[in-house]
Amino acid sequence: MAVRSARAARAGTATGLSRRLITPMVLGVVLNPINSSIIAVALVPIGVAFGAPASQTAWLVSALYLATAVGQPVAGRLVDVVGPKPLYLTGAVMVGVAGVVGATASTLGVLVAARVLLGLGTCAGYPAAMYLIRHDSGDTTPSGPLTVLAVSGQVVAAVGPTLGGVLIDTGGWQATFLVNVPLALACLVVGTRLPGGARRRRVRLDTPGMALFAVALTALLLFMMSPGRWYLALVAALVGAGFAVRELRVSDPFVDLRVLGGNWPLLATFWRTLLTFTVSYSFLFGYTQWLEHGRGLAPTVAGLVLLPMFLVAIVVSAITGRHPTVRGKLVVGGATLVAGCASLLVVHAGTPVAALAVISAVVGVPQGLNSLGNQNALYHQAQPARVAASAGLLRTFSYLGAMLAAAAGGAAFGHGADTDGLHELAWLMLGCAVLLLVASVTDRSLRRVGTQSAPGDRSPGGGQRREQ
Structure with missing residues (x-):
């Protein structure tokens, strides 16, 4: 595994990505997945x-993704500029700062606030990495750097639950927040290697557009968490309409709806991402809580049961990452995810731990392939001048899926993370997995993705992109 990662790193250098950028790129990207996965085994002790x-306690999950879903495209646009x-x-x-605040929190509300700050703090990592790959790799298809990006997040996600279990056993749930302090210090040190500014024309930031986007998305996500508050849906619709009107009128919008609306392959990618992460996070958080509550496993053992999922995902990504085609x-x-979700419908409180680990391994295959x-x-469908903002939007859809997963988990486990609740959640996951498979099979544009010599020069539909 380490050998494959090293080969991928060398491949990234070969395509033009400077070796000195690999470390800050990877460290920035892993901040979010480690906080996403480590909290899974901490929810029960915190509760x-x-x-x-x-x-x-589901708000500890939702708070981070609410902040990150809103902040990622904003941070991405700022990175582009x-x-x-x-x-x-x-x-x-x-x-x-969030790590210290979380570790010293005396109430659940303060802990949720720390997760919000964590979400905002991790917003720049992924857009910055995509920016670096796009602007330092020339006109070649950077399969190596893109694989490094995917594998690094999966490696940390693999370590997260197991590390979380160890930290909880040794230092309590507070240690799962304190781990962010040394990570932040490391980022500050290696971050000095990054380019100081964008080498492009000056662009006026669409601050009102960013604000409208943030308000509309926040209202939507809060409505998803509390469907009884119907007025939040109304606020989201009204502010979203105002956002659309503004973005269609300004010369340099935050989100270019004219280009985005005509780029159906990119919109399809956002849709697949939403489905992928709805299932992925439903499994990560729902399955983990059931392992601890419904199956009665200790946090450390629950983390070990999840480990095969992440290890398989890493191996699958490393093996398939060298091939640029994606269909x-x-x-x-999608097909493997359907099988993994269906298997959850037959587990029960007496299912052997080995069988539970096998289910994790099966789900690891789509984890490695879909992301x-x-x-x-x-990378191929987005405008080169807006690749960081598009990467931020991709993450917004992934966190929207995480929010859907958190809401579904909260509903399914309203009276405890028991087996009936897990089965209820599994039916939702299975439906999303089937939709994902259909979306992948029927999208003809995917046949051309990864076959172009100069990514971003033309849209997958064959039309020339509009540069800004």
Whole structure:
């Protein structure tokens, strides 16, 4: 595995990506997945410490993804305009502060606030990495760097639950927040290697557009968490309409709806990403809580049961990442995900631990294929001048899926993470997996993704892109 990662790194250098950028790129990207995965095994201990049910501790998941879903495209647009360094360093400081605040929290509300700050602090990492790959790799297809990007996040996600279990056993749930302090310090050190600014014409930021986007998305996500508050849906619709009107009128919008609306392959990638992460995070958080509550496993053992999923995902990404085409990845990933979700319908409180680990391994195959396939598709489908903003939007759809997963998990486990709740959640996951498979099989544009010599020069539909 390490050998494959090293080969991928050398491949990235061969395509023009400077070797000195690999470390800050990877460190920035892993901040979010480590906080996403490590909290999975901490939800139950935190709930016990604060006397909070699963429906309340679900906000620890939702808070981070709410902040990141709103902040990712904003950070991405800023990276496109001013370059990655300022956003990267600012985010590192926020992550370090959030780690201290979370570890010293005396109430669940403060803990949720720390997760919000963590979400905002991790916003710049992925857009900055996509920016660096696009602007330092020339006109070649950078399969190596893109694979490094996917594998690094999966490696950390693999370590997260196991590391979380160890930290909880040794230092309590507080240690899962304190781990961010050394990570933030490392980012501050290596972040000095990043370019100081974007080498492009000056662009006026569409601040009102960013604000309208943030308000509309926040209202939508809060409505998803509390469907009874119907007025939030109305606010999201009204503010979203205002956002659309503004973006169609300004010369340099935050989100170019004219180009985005005509780029159906990119919109399809966003849709697949939403489905992928709805299932992925439903499994990560729902399965983990059931392992601890419904199956009665200790946090450390639950983390070990999840480990095969991440290890398989890493191996699959490393093996398939050298091939730039994506359609086969997404079709096989969708089919395997259907099988993995269906297997959850037959587990029960007496299912052997070995069988539970096998289910994790099966789900690891689509974990490795779908994320890599959608990421590589976006690289070819997005405008080069807006690749960081598009990468941020990709992450917004992934976090929207995470929010849907958190809401579904809260509903399914409203009276505890028991087997009936897991089966209820599994039916939702199975439906999303089937939709994902259909979307991958029927998208003809995927046949051309990864076969072009100069990514971003033309849209997958064959039309010339509009540069800005």
